[in-house]
Amino acid sequence: MHRQLLEHAKAVARFAPVRPAVKAGLRAALATFVPMAVGTALNLPGGLWLAVGGFNTSFVDKGGSYHARARAMGGTALAAAVAAVVGGLVSMHPALSIPLTLLWVTAWSFAGVYGAAANTTGNIAATTFVIAVALPVDGPRAALLSGATLLAGAAWAMVLSLVLWPIRPYRPARKAVAACFEAVADYAEALSRVCQGAREDAWQALIQEQHGRIRETLEVARTTLTATRQGRVERGRGERLLVLLEAADAMFMGLIALQEDLESLGPPVSGPVGDPRAAAAVALLDFANTARDLVRLTQQEGRSRRPQPAWDGRALSGAIMDLDARGLVTRLERARLRDVARLVTELRERADVALDTACRLPGPVAPGTLPPTRELAEEPSPSLWEPVRAHLTMESEVLRHALRVGLTTTAAVWISSIFRPNHSYWVTLTVLTVMQPYTGPTVLKALQRVLGTVVGGILAIAVASWLQDPRAMMGLLFCTAALCVSLIPLNYGLFTVFATLTFVLLAEIGSGDWTLAPVRIVNTLIGGALALAGTFFLWQRSEEERFPSQMAEALRADREFFDVLASAWQRGQAPESLALAEARRKLGLATINAETSFQRLLNEPRWSTEALEPLMTLLAFTRRFAAVCTLLASRRSVPSTPAVLEALARFGRAMDGTLEDLAEAVLHGSRPRPLPAFDALLGWNVPTPDAAGLALGTEAPLLQSQLERLARQASVLHGAATRRLEALVHTPPASQPSTTSET
Template identity: 85%
Template sequence: MRRQLLDHARAVARFAPVRPAVKAGLRAALAFFVPTVVGTALHLPGALWLAVGGFNTSFVDKGGSYHARFRAMGGTALAAAASAVLGGLAGMHPALAIPATLLWVTAWSFAGVYGAAANLTGNIAATTFVIALGLPSGGALAALESGLAVLGGSAWAMVLSLVLWPIRPYRPARKAVAACFGAVADYAEGLSRTVQGAREEAWQALIQEQHGRIREHLEVARTTLAATRHGRGERGRGERLLVLLESADAMFMGLIALGEQLESLGPPVSGPVGDPRAAVAVALLECANTARDLVRLVEQEGRSRRPQPEWDGRALRDALGDLDARGLITRLERARLSDIARLLTELRERADVALDTACRLPGPLTEAPPPARELAEESHASLMDPVRAHLTLDSEVLRHALRVGVTTTAAVWIASVFRPNHGYWVTITVLTIMQPYTGPTFLKALQRVLGTVVGGLLAIAVASWLQNPYAMMGLLFCTAALCVSLIPLNYGLFTVFATVTFVLLAELGSGDWTLAPVRIVNTLIGGALALAGTFFLWQRSEETRFPAQLADALRADRAFFAGLAEAWRHGLPPDTAALTAARRKLGLATINAETSFQRLLNEPRWRTEAVEPLMTLLAFTRRFAAVCTLLASRRSAPSTPEVREALSRYAQAMDASMEDLADAVLHGRQPKPLPAFDELIGWNVPHPDGPGAALGAEAPLLQSQLERLTRQLRVLHTAATRRLEALPLATHSRLKGLN
């Protein structure tokens, strides 16, 4: 328990490894304070709503394509304006306020079925509604004026972000693609360092650190580029960015295959000729430099001279020739080093395609770009399809929407009965804290409460010595900019400065300089309500969700290998396009499993007995995929019927074992014993005439790679068994009752 408290304390104080969003903070401060100053100076009746509309709409601007930003901000403006009108009308009739809150807040919380942007819009609409409930209008006309004021403030925020603070339409896409090459450069540098030490734990740490990160960069770039290209007639720059994105993905795959083959070499050795790893390390460093050149070329606007990299697999082939001439390497080592040289050469070819495309990026399209897969177009499905898909209590989105609706309604009822000062601060706290999952809700509650306490104390200190309204407005502009700028770093810091801003602004407007304790008390009440709603209303622990996510990742591993096996069965090289799609699906499934695991660790009631086996399962799910990526890089097909027969038997056994492992993880049972894989591939078996003898004789490198794949499966199998032994009996029962 003590360790869990320390872990939660670290999570509350943890800073994300990103820079503050300074420009976003300044824009939000301008969007908030210009309407406030103008409304106050002109004595406009809706000055507060002008500021609310400006701040909330600016808050929605998360970057991305120009079209996507306009759509998100405009949709939020309309939703918030409608919420202000309806909330003002409902607040005039206390008997209507309770059912209206339940329906409106639940409906907007359910907007998460349409994605993260819709979820943020829904939260803002619900928040605006409860503020309007707490500040009831004097009549229908006043409610309408509130809605129009929200639209006015929102329009100012949109003009500020999209016109006065202009952006280039393709700049977000270029930055996203450049970030992919930056991540590839980091991975190549990590490989260069690791290959010279070659400790197993270093390889493992590199995979865990880089693979998921690069896949996330690729998916962000894919989404951003698709949104940017949507509805645009110009094709030159969009197509070249697509080629660059595919080149970054291909370089990532090549580096995965290289890393897996390099690890199979074992520890470095010294001899009269030297270790060939030195040539590989130098080539990888040069590859990283080329990737950084690509970052510069993609981000900049003007034309540049094309860099001429000089790295490839030739230096390794020369070193390999010396070793071979002296008889210092075995047949298998020679095959491995030759394959590494091939992979380096192919990696250089992919880098050349990217460099050629990046140097032509700013200019007009004069020739067809290199071929690349088109981004998947969004299907024109019915707007109601996501709603129908989530109208079940098994849906996390529906459960969360009901939870938020009921808890917020309870907060509104408490405010209507006890009538606390600024009672809508209670409901805003509930809406802000409650997340679809228990762990993030608990963490956000801690950050919100602690940040409010610290911010309240700062507000008391400021109010005690600074009473000049002009100096106060200048200070509040700075704190408003700070609170938005610091959101990417830590939500608790955002809460500190948001509390200072809104408490002092409320005190400045009302003349009541005692609102800081009110804010703290109301936040404590709202936090308690949010946690109670999370724990007692349709809560499902991540402990029951995580096995399904992990099973999905294991099945994606199985599907990736099945694509290879299908090609082997017909004596054909692997289908590159199909395997790339399978590899992407696997990467996303693994990211989902790792995210679920992190949520599991953040849950306050999580038991720590099974952490190590779960971490091993996640890690070696990626290791299994890395070996499959290496196998997919082979350009030759199985040459003889005997080899194809051995591969077919191995593939059948592997397919059955991976499916059994995924099913065992999902249902909390013991996995079945593994088949004798070494006999199937003829690896270190006493009978050279067994079923895998042909594979060892004709394709020793392939045989070695299959042995590595078998080794990853054995680690997964052992970890699944240890996980079952480590879990308490109650958890066994819950896992077995999932279906």
């Protein structure tokens, strides 16, 4: 338990590896303080609602296409304005505040069924409502004025974000696609370092660090480009950006395959002839530089001169030929090295296509000048009521969270109505902000919120005792507001420090009461305690219960990816690129979901960590299995003799059944069936000249080696699933050789 407390402390202070959102911070500060300054100068009522409308509407702007941003900001502004009006009307009838808070907060928390953007809008509508309830108005006219004033502040924020900033419709898509090339360049550089003699575990670390991050970057670019192109007649830039996105995805797949080949070569050796891995490492660094050229070309406006990369696979091919001529490599090593050279050459070909496309981004598209691409279809939108019907069950995390938040917020309103603390809405705002759908993130956010509020409150006390000139204070608060939004991507605790400092001092300026910092701290402590109590006692569901289903989905996605390959082998053909890309994308997303679930599991309060090792192995080798499949998919052909095809068919059927059995075992906590004898299925050890194994070994030693590697990955997954069951039932491990390492 002490170790876990230490981990939570580290998580509270951990900074995300990103840059501060400086522009977003400045924009949020302008959106908040400009309408307040105008309202103060003109003696307009409702300065608070001007600030709330500007800040919240600016906060909801998460980037992306301008159409999507305008829709999100406008929808949030309308929802918040309605919440301000309804909350103001409810404040006139205290007896209604408790039941209507329960209905309103629960309903808007349930809006998460429509996705992340709707969830953000729902949170803002709920927080605006509880603020309005805590600030009684004189009559319906004043309530309507609150909503109108909030809309005015929101309109200013939208003008600031969408009009006063330069409007370039494709700029978000350009930046998103450029981020893909940046991520690919980082991967290539890291792979170059690892292949030159890093520790054996560095290969696995590279997969864990890079694969999920790049897949997420590709998905963001895909969504942004789809939204940008929606409803546009102009096709030049959109089509070229689509080509570039597919090129980045193909480069990512090529690097995965290249990593598998390089790892299979073993550690570097010294001898009279240079190691080809050095040539491969140089080629990877050159490729990374080319990818960074693509970052620049994709982001900038206007035509550019095309760079001429000086690298290709010839140096690597020459080193391989030299080794072969001296008889220093076996047949299998020669096949592996030639495959490395092939993959490097394909990377160069993809880079050439991408460079040609990026240099002509602004111009019109001439027929036949672009390679064929698959259109990025927008995800089909379900009917309005379909998500609601699907989540009207207590098995739904969204419904459980909505009820949990609604009841806890209502309890906060009830406590406030009895004890009537000063600025009681700080209690309810803390509840709404801290409570997350999952236990681990709720605990982390509660710690960050409470600690950040204490630090921010102490700073507010110090500032208020030193500076009480309202004009000087407003200048300082503009800076702190910009800081708090800028620091959100880095650490939520830092955001809370400066948000507390900003809004406590704003409240003190408005009320003339310079002692509100302790009130903020006490109210935050009360709200944090209520949020944790609601999380732990109202329909809590541990991540240990959710993770098996996510892990099973990832294993089934592995099976579907492999099935695309196996089906093509049975036809004696190369797999279809479209089916392969879709299966690979589905696998990447399923694995990201499983890894996210596992991270939430790590953040939950736990008394023991003994069952975590098998789960970590399952996650790691699900990606390893996919990496070998990616390498197999990069093959342009497979041996087509009947004996070999029959052996591949037997192997494919056995692997398909094994992965489905592993998924079922992980999902239900059962013992997986014994593994098939993959060697015997392929006949690798059959001595007769006509055997499938001999034919396979003669015609495709590299394919044989890669399939052996795939079978070893399945063996590791099988061992991890078995150890997980043994940890669940607290029985000593079965006597069997360890399968947690793979060479």
